[in-house]
Amino acid sequence: MKFRPYALLAEVTYRCPLRCPYCSNPTRYPIGTELSTAEWRRVIEEAASLGVLQIGFSGGEPLLRRDLADLIAHARQVGLYSNLITSGIGLDKTRALELKDAGLDSIQISFQSDRPELADLIAGAKAHKRKIEAAQIANNLGFALSANVVLHRQNIERLREIVVFVESLGATRLELANAQYYGWGFVNRENLLPTREQVNRARDAVNHERERLRGNMEIFYVLPDYFEGRPKPCMNGWGQQYITVNAVGDALPCPTASSIPSLRFDSVRNHSIGWIWNESESFRKYRGEEWMREPCRTCPERERDFGGCRCQAALLTGEASNTDPICYLSPHRNIIDGIIDREGRHSVETPYTYRANPKVDLISPAAPTTL
Amino acid sequence: MRVELRPSLASHVRLQIDPVTSEPVLLSPENILTLNETSHDILTRCDGSKSVQSIIEELASEYDTTAPSLSVDVIQFLGELQQEKLIILLP
Numbered sequence: 001m002k003f004r005p006y007a008l009l010a011e012v013t014y015r016c017p018l019r020c021p022y023c024s025n026p027t028r029y030p031i032g033t034e035l036s037t038a039e040w041r042r043v044i045e046e047a048a049s050l051g052v053l054q055i056g057f058s059g060g061e062p063l064l065r066r067d068l069a070d071l072i073a074h075a076r077q078v079g080l081y082s083n084l085i086t087s088g089i090g091l092d093k094t095r096a097l098e099l100k101d102a103g104l105d106s107i108q109i110s111f112q113s114d115r116p117e118l119a120d121l122i123a124g125a126k127a128h129k130r131k132i133e134a135a136q137i138a139n140n141l142g143f144a145l146s147a148n149v150v151l152h153r154q155n156i157e158r159l160r161e162i163v164v165f166v167e168s169l170g171a172t173r174l175e176l177a178n179a180q181y182y183g184w185g186f187v188n189r190e191n192l193l194p195t196r197e198q199v200n201r202a203r204d205a206v207n208h209e210r211e212r213l214r215g216n217m218e219i220f221y222v223l224p225d226y227f228e229g230r231p232k233p234c235m236n237g238w239g240q241q242y243i244t245v246n247a248v249g250d251a252l253p254c255p256t257a258s259s260i261p262s263l264r265f266d267s268v269r270n271h272s273i274g275w276i277w278n279e280s281e282s283f284r285k286y287r288g289e290e291w292m293r294e295p296c297r298t299c300p301e302r303e304r305d306f307g308g309c310r311c312q313a314a315l316l317t318g319e320a321s322n323t324d325p326i327c328y329l330s331p332h333r334n335i336i337d338g339i340i341d342r343e344g345r346h347s348v349e350t351p352y353t354y355r356a357n358p359k360v361d362l363i364s365p366a367a368p369t370t371l
Numbered sequence: 372m373r374v375e376l377r378p379s380l381a382s383h384v385r386l387q388i389d390p391v392t393s394e395p396v397l398l399s400p401e402n403i404l405t406l407n408e409t410s411h412d413i414l415t416r417c418d419g420s421k422s423v424q425s426i427i428e429e430l431a432s433e434y435d436t437t438a439p440s441l442s443v444d445v446i447q448f449l450g451e452l453q454q455e456k457l458i459i460l461l462p
Binding site for chain 2: 004006007051053054056079081083105106108142143144146172173214215216217218
Protein backbone atom coordinates (compact mmCIF):
# COMPACT_ATOMS: atom_id res chain seq x y z
CA MET A 1 0.00 0.00 0.00
CA LYS A 2 1.44 3.29 -1.12
CA PHE A 3 -0.46 5.72 1.10
CA ARG A 4 -1.03 5.45 4.80
CA PRO A 5 -3.17 7.62 7.07
CA TYR A 6 -1.18 9.01 9.97
CA ALA A 7 -3.84 11.13 11.63
CA LEU A 8 -7.57 10.85 12.17
CA LEU A 9 -9.64 13.94 12.82
CA ALA A 10 -12.71 12.86 14.77
CA GLU A 11 -15.39 15.54 14.50
CA VAL A 12 -17.48 13.91 17.21
CA THR A 13 -20.29 16.46 17.18
CA TYR A 14 -21.39 19.50 15.19
CA ARG A 15 -22.96 21.07 18.30
CA CYS A 16 -21.02 24.02 19.70
CA PRO A 17 -21.63 26.79 22.24
CA LEU A 18 -19.66 29.20 20.03
CA ARG A 19 -20.83 30.73 16.76
CA CYS A 20 -17.56 31.80 15.13
CA PRO A 21 -18.16 33.23 11.66
CA TYR A 22 -15.09 31.46 10.20
CA CYS A 23 -16.02 27.97 11.39
CA SER A 24 -14.91 25.34 8.88
CA ASN A 25 -17.97 23.19 9.55
CA PRO A 26 -20.37 22.84 6.63
CA THR A 27 -23.09 25.50 6.38
CA ARG A 28 -25.60 22.75 5.61
CA TYR A 29 -25.11 19.93 8.07
CA PRO A 30 -25.50 16.40 6.83
CA ILE A 31 -28.68 14.83 8.14
CA GLY A 32 -28.32 11.89 10.47
CA THR A 33 -27.63 10.97 14.06
CA GLU A 34 -24.23 11.34 15.70
CA LEU A 35 -22.11 8.19 15.83
CA SER A 36 -22.61 6.23 19.03
CA THR A 37 -19.86 5.40 21.51
CA ALA A 38 -19.63 1.87 20.12
CA GLU A 39 -19.35 3.16 16.56
CA TRP A 40 -16.57 5.59 17.48
CA ARG A 41 -14.72 2.84 19.32
CA ARG A 42 -14.77 0.71 16.20
CA VAL A 43 -13.60 3.63 14.05
CA ILE A 44 -10.71 4.25 16.44
CA GLU A 45 -9.68 0.59 16.40
CA GLU A 46 -9.85 0.36 12.62
CA ALA A 47 -7.89 3.58 12.21
CA ALA A 48 -5.12 2.32 14.48
CA SER A 49 -4.84 -0.95 12.61
CA LEU A 50 -4.57 1.00 9.35
CA GLY A 51 -1.51 2.87 10.65
CA VAL A 52 -3.00 6.00 12.22
CA LEU A 53 -0.79 7.30 15.06
CA GLN A 54 -2.63 10.45 16.09
CA ILE A 55 -6.24 11.32 16.76
CA GLY A 56 -7.66 14.82 17.09
CA PHE A 57 -11.00 15.10 18.87
CA SER A 58 -12.76 18.05 17.35
CA GLY A 59 -16.21 19.23 16.37
CA GLY A 60 -18.22 21.39 17.00
CA GLU A 61 -17.29 21.24 20.62
CA PRO A 62 -16.09 17.73 21.51
CA LEU A 63 -16.66 18.30 25.24
CA LEU A 64 -20.40 18.18 24.50
CA ARG A 65 -20.00 14.42 24.09
CA ARG A 66 -20.38 12.87 27.53
CA ASP A 67 -18.48 9.79 26.31
CA LEU A 68 -15.36 11.77 25.35
CA ALA A 69 -13.21 10.30 28.13
CA ASP A 70 -14.29 6.83 27.09
CA LEU A 71 -13.23 7.51 23.49
CA ILE A 72 -9.89 9.00 24.61
CA ALA A 73 -9.22 5.98 26.80
CA HIS A 74 -9.98 3.74 23.85
CA ALA A 75 -7.61 5.69 21.62
CA ARG A 76 -4.93 5.38 24.28
CA GLN A 77 -5.50 1.66 24.55
CA VAL A 78 -4.87 1.13 20.84
CA GLY A 79 -1.73 3.30 20.92
CA LEU A 80 -2.97 6.59 19.48
CA TYR A 81 -1.65 9.98 20.54
CA SER A 82 -4.68 12.12 21.39
CA ASN A 83 -5.26 15.84 21.07
CA LEU A 84 -8.39 17.66 22.21
CA ILE A 85 -9.30 20.60 19.99
CA THR A 86 -11.72 22.62 22.05
CA SER A 87 -13.26 26.03 22.70
CA GLY A 88 -12.52 25.37 26.38
CA ILE A 89 -16.20 25.84 27.26
CA GLY A 90 -17.12 22.96 29.54
CA LEU A 91 -13.58 22.16 30.62
CA ASP A 92 -13.97 22.42 34.37
CA LYS A 93 -11.59 20.75 36.79
CA THR A 94 -13.60 17.56 37.15
CA ARG A 95 -13.87 17.10 33.42
CA ALA A 96 -10.21 17.91 32.82
CA LEU A 97 -9.17 15.34 35.44
CA GLU A 98 -11.41 12.76 33.86
CA LEU A 99 -9.76 13.36 30.46
CA LYS A 100 -6.28 13.25 31.95
CA ASP A 101 -7.02 9.94 33.67
CA ALA A 102 -8.27 8.64 30.34
CA GLY A 103 -4.84 9.34 28.85
CA LEU A 104 -5.37 12.57 26.90
CA ASP A 105 -1.97 13.74 25.59
CA SER A 106 -2.58 17.38 24.73
CA ILE A 107 -5.16 20.15 24.71
CA GLN A 108 -5.60 22.94 22.20
CA ILE A 109 -7.90 25.80 23.21
CA SER A 110 -9.14 28.39 20.74
CA PHE A 111 -9.08 32.11 21.50
CA GLN A 112 -10.61 34.84 19.40
CA SER A 113 -8.64 37.87 20.62
CA ASP A 114 -6.71 39.18 23.60
CA ARG A 115 -9.52 41.68 24.28
CA PRO A 116 -12.56 40.14 26.01
CA GLU A 117 -15.20 42.30 24.28
CA LEU A 118 -13.79 41.68 20.83
CA ALA A 119 -13.27 37.97 21.55
CA ASP A 120 -16.90 37.55 22.61
CA LEU A 121 -18.12 39.53 19.62
CA ILE A 122 -16.22 37.24 17.25
CA ALA A 123 -17.28 34.05 19.06
CA GLY A 124 -20.89 35.24 19.20
CA ALA A 125 -20.97 34.11 22.83
CA LYS A 126 -19.76 35.12 26.28
CA ALA A 127 -16.81 32.81 26.19
CA HIS A 128 -13.47 34.56 26.65
CA LYS A 129 -13.35 34.52 30.45
CA ARG A 130 -14.35 30.86 30.58
CA LYS A 131 -11.63 30.02 28.07
CA ILE A 132 -9.01 31.63 30.26
CA GLU A 133 -10.27 29.59 33.22
CA ALA A 134 -10.10 26.43 31.11
CA ALA A 135 -6.51 27.24 30.11
CA GLN A 136 -5.56 27.67 33.76
CA ILE A 137 -7.19 24.37 34.69
CA ALA A 138 -5.33 22.59 31.87
CA ASN A 139 -2.06 24.15 32.95
CA ASN A 140 -2.55 23.29 36.60
CA LEU A 141 -3.11 19.65 35.69
CA GLY A 142 0.19 19.57 33.83
CA PHE A 143 -1.15 19.56 30.29
CA ALA A 144 1.12 21.35 27.85
CA LEU A 145 -1.30 23.93 26.54
CA SER A 146 -1.62 24.83 22.86
CA ALA A 147 -3.61 27.88 21.85
CA ASN A 148 -5.17 28.48 18.47
CA VAL A 149 -6.20 31.90 17.22
CA VAL A 150 -7.81 32.39 13.83
CA LEU A 151 -6.63 35.66 12.28
CA HIS A 152 -8.81 37.91 10.16
CA ARG A 153 -9.54 41.55 9.53
CA GLN A 154 -10.83 42.27 13.05
CA ASN A 155 -7.91 40.87 15.05
CA ILE A 156 -4.90 40.59 12.73
CA GLU A 157 -3.60 44.02 13.75
CA ARG A 158 -3.53 42.85 17.37
CA LEU A 159 -1.21 39.98 16.54
CA ARG A 160 1.52 41.02 18.96
CA GLU A 161 -0.95 41.69 21.78
CA ILE A 162 -2.49 38.28 21.09
CA VAL A 163 0.91 36.59 21.32
CA VAL A 164 1.63 38.33 24.64
CA PHE A 165 -1.79 37.30 25.94
CA VAL A 166 -1.27 33.64 24.99
CA GLU A 167 2.21 33.78 26.51
CA SER A 168 0.64 34.97 29.78
CA LEU A 169 -1.59 31.88 29.79
CA GLY A 170 1.53 29.70 29.95
CA ALA A 171 0.98 28.07 26.56
CA THR A 172 3.87 26.18 24.99
CA ARG A 173 2.53 26.39 21.46
CA LEU A 174 0.51 28.94 19.57
CA GLU A 175 -1.11 28.31 16.26
CA LEU A 176 -1.86 31.59 14.48
CA ALA A 177 -4.10 30.51 11.66
CA ASN A 178 -5.14 32.98 9.03
CA ALA A 179 -8.81 32.41 8.26
CA GLN A 180 -9.44 29.91 5.50
CA TYR A 181 -12.41 30.56 3.31
CA TYR A 182 -14.47 27.40 3.45
CA GLY A 183 -17.75 26.65 5.21
CA TRP A 184 -18.90 29.60 7.33
CA GLY A 185 -15.65 31.37 6.53
CA PHE A 186 -16.59 31.39 2.84
CA VAL A 187 -19.99 32.89 3.68
CA ASN A 188 -18.35 35.60 5.82
CA ARG A 189 -15.31 36.25 3.66
CA GLU A 190 -16.39 39.78 2.86
CA ASN A 191 -16.29 40.58 6.58
CA LEU A 192 -13.11 38.63 7.37
CA LEU A 193 -10.66 39.23 4.54
CA PRO A 194 -7.84 41.58 5.60
CA THR A 195 -5.98 44.02 3.38
CA ARG A 196 -2.58 43.36 1.80
CA GLU A 197 -1.06 45.90 4.20
CA GLN A 198 -2.51 44.12 7.23
CA VAL A 199 -1.13 40.81 5.98
CA ASN A 200 2.33 42.27 5.40
CA ARG A 201 2.43 43.82 8.87
CA ALA A 202 1.27 40.52 10.39
CA ARG A 203 4.07 38.66 8.65
CA ASP A 204 6.66 41.04 10.13
CA ALA A 205 5.05 40.81 13.56
CA VAL A 206 5.11 37.00 13.49
CA ASN A 207 8.80 36.95 12.60
CA HIS A 208 9.55 39.38 15.40
CA GLU A 209 7.56 37.41 18.00
CA ARG A 210 9.05 34.09 16.91
CA GLU A 211 12.52 35.47 17.45
CA ARG A 212 11.57 36.92 20.82
CA LEU A 213 10.04 33.66 22.07
CA ARG A 214 12.56 31.21 20.63
CA GLY A 215 12.81 28.19 22.92
CA ASN A 216 9.89 29.32 25.10
CA MET A 217 6.81 29.21 22.94
CA GLU A 218 6.55 27.72 19.49
CA ILE A 219 4.57 29.81 16.99
CA PHE A 220 3.03 27.93 14.10
CA TYR A 221 1.81 30.33 11.43
CA VAL A 222 -0.84 29.19 8.96
CA LEU A 223 -0.26 31.35 5.88
CA PRO A 224 -3.02 33.57 4.48
CA ASP A 225 -3.17 31.65 1.25
CA TYR A 226 -5.15 34.25 -0.74
CA PHE A 227 -2.09 36.48 -0.29
CA GLU A 228 0.48 33.87 -1.30
CA GLY A 229 1.63 33.14 -4.81
CA ARG A 230 1.99 29.41 -4.26
CA PRO A 231 -0.80 27.13 -3.05
CA LYS A 232 -0.61 25.30 0.26
CA PRO A 233 0.21 21.58 0.10
CA CYS A 234 -3.33 20.91 1.25
CA MET A 235 -3.57 17.94 3.64
CA ASN A 236 -0.14 16.94 2.30
CA GLY A 237 -2.02 15.49 -0.61
CA TRP A 238 -5.58 14.25 -0.96
CA GLY A 239 -6.02 10.88 0.72
CA GLN A 240 -2.31 10.58 1.45
CA GLN A 241 -1.92 11.13 5.20
CA TYR A 242 -5.17 12.31 6.77
CA ILE A 243 -8.66 11.04 7.30
CA THR A 244 -11.60 12.92 8.81
CA VAL A 245 -14.69 11.24 10.19
CA ASN A 246 -17.53 13.68 10.80
CA ALA A 247 -20.27 13.66 13.42
CA VAL A 248 -22.65 11.52 11.42
CA GLY A 249 -20.00 9.04 10.24
CA ASP A 250 -19.01 10.24 6.79
CA ALA A 251 -15.30 9.69 6.11
CA LEU A 252 -13.64 12.57 4.26
CA PRO A 253 -10.15 13.14 2.83
CA CYS A 254 -10.23 16.62 4.40
CA PRO A 255 -12.55 18.33 6.89
CA THR A 256 -14.08 20.63 4.28
CA ALA A 257 -14.32 18.13 1.41
CA SER A 258 -18.11 18.12 1.60
CA SER A 259 -17.97 21.56 -0.02
CA ILE A 260 -17.21 19.81 -3.32
CA PRO A 261 -20.70 19.21 -4.68
CA SER A 262 -19.72 16.48 -7.14
CA LEU A 263 -18.36 14.15 -4.44
CA ARG A 264 -20.28 11.70 -2.31
CA PHE A 265 -18.71 10.25 0.80
CA ASP A 266 -18.94 6.80 2.25
CA SER A 267 -20.01 6.28 5.83
CA VAL A 268 -18.18 4.32 8.50
CA ARG A 269 -21.62 2.89 9.26
CA ASN A 270 -21.53 0.98 5.97
CA HIS A 271 -17.82 0.39 5.39
CA SER A 272 -14.59 -0.17 7.28
CA ILE A 273 -12.08 2.68 7.46
CA GLY A 274 -9.68 0.43 5.56
CA TRP A 275 -12.09 -0.01 2.65
CA ILE A 276 -12.85 3.70 2.57
CA TRP A 277 -9.16 4.62 2.59
CA ASN A 278 -8.12 2.12 -0.06
CA GLU A 279 -11.15 1.63 -2.26
CA SER A 280 -13.69 4.42 -1.95
CA GLU A 281 -14.17 6.74 -4.89
CA SER A 282 -13.90 9.93 -2.84
CA PHE A 283 -10.47 9.05 -1.43
CA ARG A 284 -9.08 7.88 -4.77
CA LYS A 285 -10.48 10.72 -6.84
CA TYR A 286 -7.67 13.28 -6.27
CA ARG A 287 -4.99 11.01 -4.86
CA GLY A 288 -1.64 11.04 -6.66
CA GLU A 289 -1.33 12.92 -9.97
CA GLU A 290 -3.61 11.17 -12.48
CA TRP A 291 -6.43 13.67 -12.02
CA MET A 292 -4.26 16.74 -12.60
CA ARG A 293 -4.76 19.13 -15.48
CA GLU A 294 -2.36 21.75 -16.77
CA PRO A 295 -0.56 23.71 -15.42
CA CYS A 296 -0.20 21.15 -12.56
CA ARG A 297 0.23 18.06 -14.70
CA THR A 298 3.71 18.97 -15.91
CA CYS A 299 4.71 21.34 -13.11
CA PRO A 300 7.83 20.43 -11.10
CA GLU A 301 6.13 21.82 -7.96
CA ARG A 302 3.33 19.24 -8.08
CA GLU A 303 5.23 16.83 -5.82
CA ARG A 304 5.48 19.52 -3.16
CA ASP A 305 2.08 21.24 -3.31
CA PHE A 306 -0.11 18.48 -4.86
CA GLY A 307 -1.86 21.15 -6.91
CA GLY A 308 -3.06 22.92 -3.76
CA CYS A 309 -6.56 22.63 -2.39
CA ARG A 310 -9.38 20.80 -4.18
CA CYS A 311 -12.09 22.53 -2.15
CA GLN A 312 -10.75 25.94 -3.07
CA ALA A 313 -10.57 25.02 -6.75
CA ALA A 314 -14.18 23.80 -6.62
CA LEU A 315 -15.48 26.81 -4.68
CA LEU A 316 -13.81 29.46 -6.81
CA THR A 317 -13.46 27.93 -10.29
CA GLY A 318 -16.39 25.53 -10.23
CA GLU A 319 -14.20 22.50 -10.92
CA ALA A 320 -12.30 20.64 -8.18
CA SER A 321 -9.66 19.23 -10.55
CA ASN A 322 -8.49 22.68 -11.63
CA THR A 323 -5.27 24.08 -10.22
CA ASP A 324 -5.87 25.84 -6.91
CA PRO A 325 -6.52 29.45 -8.05
CA ILE A 326 -4.08 30.66 -5.36
CA CYS A 327 -1.24 29.55 -7.65
CA TYR A 328 0.24 32.33 -9.76
CA LEU A 329 0.34 29.83 -12.64
CA SER A 330 -3.41 29.22 -12.45
CA PRO A 331 -5.45 30.80 -15.24
CA HIS A 332 -7.94 31.68 -12.47
CA ARG A 333 -5.56 33.65 -10.25
CA ASN A 334 -7.36 36.83 -11.29
CA ILE A 335 -10.38 35.62 -9.29
CA ILE A 336 -8.34 35.77 -6.07
CA ASP A 337 -6.82 39.15 -6.88
CA GLY A 338 -10.27 40.50 -7.66
CA ILE A 339 -11.60 39.26 -4.33
CA ILE A 340 -8.73 40.87 -2.42
CA ASP A 341 -9.22 44.19 -4.23
CA ARG A 342 -13.00 44.17 -3.72
CA GLU A 343 -13.32 42.66 -0.25
CA GLY A 344 -10.05 43.30 1.58
CA ARG A 345 -10.82 46.09 4.04
CA HIS A 346 -9.79 47.30 7.45
CA SER A 347 -13.19 47.67 9.02
CA VAL A 348 -16.29 45.55 9.37
CA GLU A 349 -19.25 47.21 7.71
CA THR A 350 -21.87 44.51 7.94
CA PRO A 351 -22.53 42.06 10.76
CA TYR A 352 -21.29 38.48 10.59
CA THR A 353 -23.48 35.61 9.57
CA TYR A 354 -22.83 33.63 12.72
CA ARG A 355 -22.43 29.91 12.57
CA ALA A 356 -25.67 28.11 13.39
CA ASN A 357 -25.94 24.81 15.23
CA PRO A 358 -27.50 21.76 13.61
CA LYS A 359 -31.06 21.04 14.63
CA VAL A 360 -30.48 18.90 17.68
CA ASP A 361 -33.50 16.67 17.16
CA LEU A 362 -32.11 15.66 13.79
CA ILE A 363 -28.57 15.05 14.81
CA SER A 364 -28.23 14.04 18.43
CA PRO A 365 -28.82 10.50 19.64
CA ALA A 366 -29.25 11.65 23.22
CA ALA A 367 -30.75 14.64 24.97
CA PRO A 368 -28.72 17.77 24.29
CA THR A 369 -26.22 18.66 26.95
CA THR A 370 -26.56 22.08 28.49
CA LEU A 371 -23.31 23.77 29.39
CA MET B 372 23.80 23.30 27.08
CA ARG B 373 24.83 22.58 30.64
CA VAL B 374 25.65 18.89 30.77
CA GLU B 375 24.70 18.48 34.43
CA LEU B 376 21.02 19.15 33.57
CA ARG B 377 18.68 16.18 33.39
CA PRO B 378 16.55 15.98 30.22
CA SER B 379 13.02 14.66 30.34
CA LEU B 380 10.36 14.28 27.64
CA ALA B 381 7.80 17.08 27.88
CA SER B 382 4.44 16.04 29.29
CA HIS B 383 2.71 16.27 25.91
CA VAL B 384 5.30 14.15 24.11
CA ARG B 385 5.11 10.40 23.65
CA LEU B 386 7.86 8.07 22.50
CA GLN B 387 6.64 4.83 20.98
CA ILE B 388 7.22 2.29 18.28
CA ASP B 389 5.35 2.70 15.00
CA PRO B 390 3.54 -0.65 14.64
CA VAL B 391 3.64 -0.41 10.83
CA THR B 392 7.35 0.28 10.32
CA SER B 393 8.69 -0.89 13.72
CA GLU B 394 10.62 2.39 13.84
CA PRO B 395 10.62 4.59 16.94
CA VAL B 396 8.55 7.77 16.63
CA LEU B 397 8.20 10.85 18.82
CA LEU B 398 4.62 12.06 18.93
CA SER B 399 3.53 15.61 19.79
CA PRO B 400 0.59 17.79 18.68
CA GLU B 401 0.23 17.47 14.92
CA ASN B 402 3.77 16.22 14.60
CA ILE B 403 5.33 12.81 14.11
CA LEU B 404 9.11 12.62 14.21
CA THR B 405 10.65 9.37 12.99
CA LEU B 406 13.79 8.60 14.96
CA ASN B 407 16.93 6.78 13.97
CA GLU B 408 18.48 4.26 16.31
CA THR B 409 20.85 6.71 18.00
CA SER B 410 18.12 9.32 18.58
CA HIS B 411 15.97 6.59 20.07
CA ASP B 412 18.81 5.48 22.34
CA ILE B 413 19.20 9.04 23.56
CA LEU B 414 15.51 9.66 24.14
CA THR B 415 14.82 6.43 26.02
CA ARG B 416 17.36 7.74 28.54
CA CYS B 417 15.63 11.13 28.88
CA ASP B 418 13.60 10.16 31.92
CA GLY B 419 14.49 13.07 34.16
CA SER B 420 16.89 11.04 36.27
CA LYS B 421 20.05 11.09 34.13
CA SER B 422 22.16 14.13 33.29
CA VAL B 423 23.17 14.93 29.73
CA GLN B 424 26.72 13.98 30.71
CA SER B 425 25.74 10.57 32.05
CA ILE B 426 23.61 9.87 28.96
CA ILE B 427 26.65 10.64 26.79
CA GLU B 428 28.82 8.35 28.91
CA GLU B 429 26.29 5.52 28.82
CA LEU B 430 26.02 5.73 25.04
CA ALA B 431 29.81 5.92 24.63
CA SER B 432 30.14 2.72 26.57
CA GLU B 433 27.32 1.05 24.65
CA TYR B 434 28.70 2.09 21.24
CA ASP B 435 32.25 1.29 22.33
CA THR B 436 33.51 4.80 21.68
CA THR B 437 34.59 7.84 23.70
CA ALA B 438 32.31 10.40 25.32
CA PRO B 439 33.91 13.43 23.61
CA SER B 440 33.32 11.91 20.18
CA LEU B 441 29.58 11.67 20.88
CA SER B 442 28.94 14.77 22.92
CA VAL B 443 28.63 17.30 20.06
CA ASP B 444 25.94 15.29 18.29
CA VAL B 445 24.02 14.43 21.46
CA ILE B 446 24.05 18.02 22.67
CA GLN B 447 22.99 19.33 19.29
CA PHE B 448 20.12 16.84 19.07
CA LEU B 449 18.88 17.62 22.57
CA GLY B 450 19.25 21.35 21.91
CA GLU B 451 16.99 21.09 18.86
CA LEU B 452 14.37 19.16 20.82
CA GLN B 453 14.53 21.71 23.61
CA GLN B 454 13.97 24.56 21.12
CA GLU B 455 10.84 22.77 19.99
CA LYS B 456 9.77 22.25 23.59
CA LEU B 457 9.76 18.48 23.13
CA ILE B 458 12.08 17.96 26.08
CA ILE B 459 12.63 19.93 29.25
CA LEU B 460 15.91 20.20 31.13
CA LEU B 461 15.63 19.71 34.88
CA PRO B 462 18.17 21.22 37.27
